Amino acid sequence: MTMQKNVTSSNGLLTKFFGSRRDMQTNLTLLSMALPGIVLLFIFAYLPMVGLLIAFKDYRFADGILGSAWVGFANFRFLFGTDTAWRITRNTLLMNCLFIVVNTAASLTIAVLLNEVFKSRMTKYYQTLLFFPYFISWVIASYFVFALLSAQGGILNQWLDALGVPPTAWYRSPQYWPAILTLANLWNGVGFGSIVYLAGILGIDPMLFEAAKMDGASKWQQVRYITMPMLLPLVIILTLLAIGRIFNADFGLFYFLPRDTPMLYPTTDVIDTFVYRSLVQLGDISMAAAAGFYQSVVGFAMVVTANWIVRRINADYSLY
Amino acid sequence: MSKRTSSLLLTSLLLLSLLLAACAPAAGPVDAGEQSSLSQDADDNIPVVTYTYARVPQPDQQMVEDALNDIIIPEIGVKLKLEPIDPGVYNDKMQLRLASGEACDIIFTAPWINSYANNVANGVLYSLDELLPQYAPGLWNSMPETTWEAARVQGHIYGVINQQIFPKPWGVHVRTDLLQKYNFSLDDVAQWEDMEPFLAAVAEGEGITPVLGDNLWRSQYWGYDPLDDGIAAIGMAAADTTLTVVNFLETDEFKKAAEITKRWYDNGWLPLETLPRDESQAMFRAGQFAMGYHVEKPGNDVESKNAYGWDFTIKNLTDPLIIDTAGTTATLNAICASSPHPEAAMQILELFNTNAQVYNTLARGVEGVHWVWEDEANKVMRFPDGVTADTSTYNPNGDWMFGNQFNAYYRDPAQVGAWEATKLMNDTAFPSEALGFVVDRTPIETEVAQVTAVWKEQVEPIMNGWVAWDDAAPDAMAKLEEAGINRIIDEVESQLQAWKASKE
Incomplete structure (x- = not known):
């Protein structure tokens, strides 16, 4: 009894992380299975954090990270000197919000529809067709979009021309791009989302639907009073996960589809593309690191806030 | 064996195999590549120098490398290894490599790709002040001291200037067949309009x-000297002895250029949007364009034909020709600070620039295989029978990248004398008042970053004729000022004055 007590107090910190010694012994197998994941997480997510120092240094390749001179917040000046920081933050947040809302709504609708035809032999084809774009790289997709929207010989402009509408220079009209990007993202992600929700629907106890039918509930009422409430936890978790990543824009989508056109930056420039451009065009690693650091800080705040709000509403649904 | 121990054992085995599977494929090739490219050659124990440059790797790359070494090894006892990298990714790859501290020997660097200024600022280039006269006397003496000044940054030379055309004779190259068809002569053409x-x-x-x-x-x-290709928004009238830096957007000349461009654009004479390079080249080959404009140096008609497949007539429209720092240092080969053999690398650069056989093998391939003499006395070569620019197995098409271009063999009898004509252009061009001056961007990095962003977004549409100068310029001007263009102008101007004072 006394011995046990001693062990616990001397290993106070360890106990806090891994539970008591007995817990550790019991769960040794599970812990060892988690080990590779933890090691990889450490290598790829924690070790590189040393690089954050670059944001506060005048980084010279020859001097290395630790050898370069400290410059305080000088690298952040170019972010906040103009309205750049505001613009990329706004674009990242608004576009991602739009994506979350549109994709969730579309995925849910398609999942419900697919469920209705689930016994049909065509279901597999529908699913594959919807899922297929998920595997197409944005680089390839950017060529589809260019073929469609190119001012000279683009398919869309040819159609418009046939209808008597004057052609539009899509790649120079930033106002259309929120819609174009949302559609592209929907095309890419809706198959994946609908399959997740379809799985959720199939997990609902069929007795509920049978009972509802006996009571004379219409299809719409079944969806409204059974499917939706039963899917709600799944929707919330997926949305929360998406909100957690709301500060990380899909680089491929935002960089390749607008073809890195400066005139489209007002609506298509997001933090990720901005960081990339600072790095390759200005060649200034410190400024790029500063922008990346800003993204991390605000992104972290977003996750914490989102989780806090959810916990206030319903603690069971929060992530931690 | 208890149940728990055995399950633990199984788990560990599983983990081990997972780890092995994850690590195995990654480790192998990286090591192998690193070993062979740098350091000593195991067989002959002579230094190996790698030349990294921005060209598409050619099918006969190895054959040409061997042919080069047949000349180079007996000459200086150094082995050359060629490492061409596709130009489209060269900049990104090199910046990443240099940032990670990976060793290199000779690299291609320029104001416009794999930035010379950035590389110098990052301390990754070897100072050539002592190596040049000692290991490359021929190269060192091939250009006057004033030309070398242009490559000097804060007192040190970090790059070897490739001798070629230094001024920029901006002009037009027009399809000859269409000129004849529409009975138009370039003789009377003196300006864009x-x-x-x-x-x-x-x-x-x-x-x-x-x-x-x-x-x-x-x-x-x-008539402007751009001072620094990395700061598109400012420049200086080349003849201005007071060395006054201007904001281009505010100049009458810029306004005029924008207005002509807009007229051409509105008339449907320019493409509706910027086309990807490969696509525009294919379209030109297919006859969808009639002319282009470029640096119309002597012999560019043949080079354009090589690129686009048509017969061209060229005309330089720039008068007077200006020679400035940016033009002089447009293409450079530099030695890395991390190179284990800077001396050997310098010797290689001497051969690139003074040995016509080495230079032409690198730029054109092996005689009898990739090219044959058309007229050896006049140094005119051509592709062997049945081979064209498209089907050649070694045609990197980048003479200006490798060394002194005046050593290049002509591709066409029509080009004979082009190098003399180019040299004459270099010698007679009017030197900008700021020739030899190099901007130190360190104190204005933030402003340059901001102004560059505004320039691309607000000024380029005006420049490209997409919006009218009158509609967009005032707004763009305000944005440029907000981004700090005046601080850039003040700083560059004071650097210019200090530079001038130091010269006197």
Whole structure:
């Protein structure tokens, strides 16, 4: 009894992380299975954090990270000197919000529809067709979009021309791009989302639907009073996960589809593309690191806030 | 064996195999590549120097490398290894490599790709001040001291200037067949606007977009020295002895260039949007353009034919020709600070620049295989029978990248004398008052970053004729000021004055 007590107090910190010694012994197998994941997480997510120092240094390749001179917040000046920081933050947040809302709504609708035809032999084809774009790289997709929207010989402009509408220079009209990007993202992600929700629907106890039918509930009422409430936890978790990543824009989508056109930056420039451009065009690693650091800080705040709000509403649904 | 121990054992085995599987494929090739490219050659124990440059790797790369080493090894006892990297990714790859501290020997660097200024600022280049006269006397003496000044940054030379055309004779190259068809002569053409009757006729008669290009703002054409290619927004009138730095957007010349461009664009003489390079080249080959504009150096008609497949007539429209720092240092080969054999690398650069056989093997391939003599006395070569620029197995098409271009063999009898003509251009061009001055961007990095962003977004549309100068310029001007263009102008001006004072 006394011995046990001693062990616990001397290993106070360890106990806090891994539970008591007995817990550790019991769960040794599970812990060892988690080990590779933890090691990889450490290598790829924690070790590189040393690089954050670059944001506060005048980084010279020859001097290395630790050898370069400290410059305080000088690298952040170019972010906040103009309205750049505001613009990329706004674009990242608004576009991602739009994506979350549109994709969730579309995925849910398609999942419900697919469920209705689930016994049909065509279901597999529908699913594959919807899922297929998920595997197409944005680089390839950017060529589809260019073929469609190119001012000279683009398919869309040819159609418009046939209808008597004057052609539009899509790649120079930033106002259309929120819609174009949302559609592209929907095309890419809706198959994946609908399959997740379809799985959720199939997990609902069929007795509920049978009972509802006996009571004379219409299809719409079944969806409204059974499917939706039963899917709600799944929707919330997926949305929360998406909100957690709301500060990380899909680089491929935002960089390749607008073809890195400066005139489209007002609506298509997001933090990720901005960081990339600072790095390759200005060649200034410190400024790029500063922008990346800003993204991390605000992104972290977003996750914490989102989780806090959810916990206030319903603690069971929060992530931690 | 208890149940728990055995399950633990199984788990560990599983983990181990997972780890092995994850690590195995990654580790192998990386090591192998690193070993062979740098350091000593295991067999002969002679230094191996790697030359990294921005060209598409050619099918016969190895054959050419062997042929080069047949000349180089007996000459200086150094082995050369060629490492071409596709130009499209060269900049990104090199910046990443240099940032990660990976060793290199000779690299291609320039103001416009794998930035010379950035590389110097990052301390990754070897100072050549002592190596040049000692290990490359021929190269060192091939250019006057004033030319070398242009490559000097804060007192040190970090790059070898490739001798070629130094001024920028901006002009037009026009398809000869269309000139004849529409009975138009370039003799009377002295400025961009003089092309307009021809463009109108071609647009009407051929139903094509006549001009491949983006805009007509070319600072040297309008009499300006751009001072630093990395700061597009400022420059200096080349003849201005007071060394006054100007904001281009505010100049009358810029406004005029924008207005002509807009007229051409509105008339449908320019492509509706910037085309990807490969696509525009294919379109030109397919006859969808009638002319382009470029640095129309002597012999560019042949080079254009090589690229686009048509017969061209060229005309330089820039008068007077200006020689400035940016033009002089447009292409450089530098030695890495991390190179284990800087001396050997310098010897290689000496051969690139003074040995015509080495230079032409690198630029054109092996005699009898990739090219044959057309007229050896005049140094004119051609592709072997049945081989064209497209089907050649070694045609990197980048003479200006490798060394002194005046050592290049001509591709066409029509080119004979082009190097003499180019040299004459270099010697007679009017030197900018700021020739030899190099901007130190360190104190204005933030402003340069901001101004560059505004320039691309707000000024380029004006420049490209997409929006009218009158509509967009005031707003762009305000944005440039907000981004700090005046601080850049003040700083560069004071650097210029200090530079001038130091010269006297």
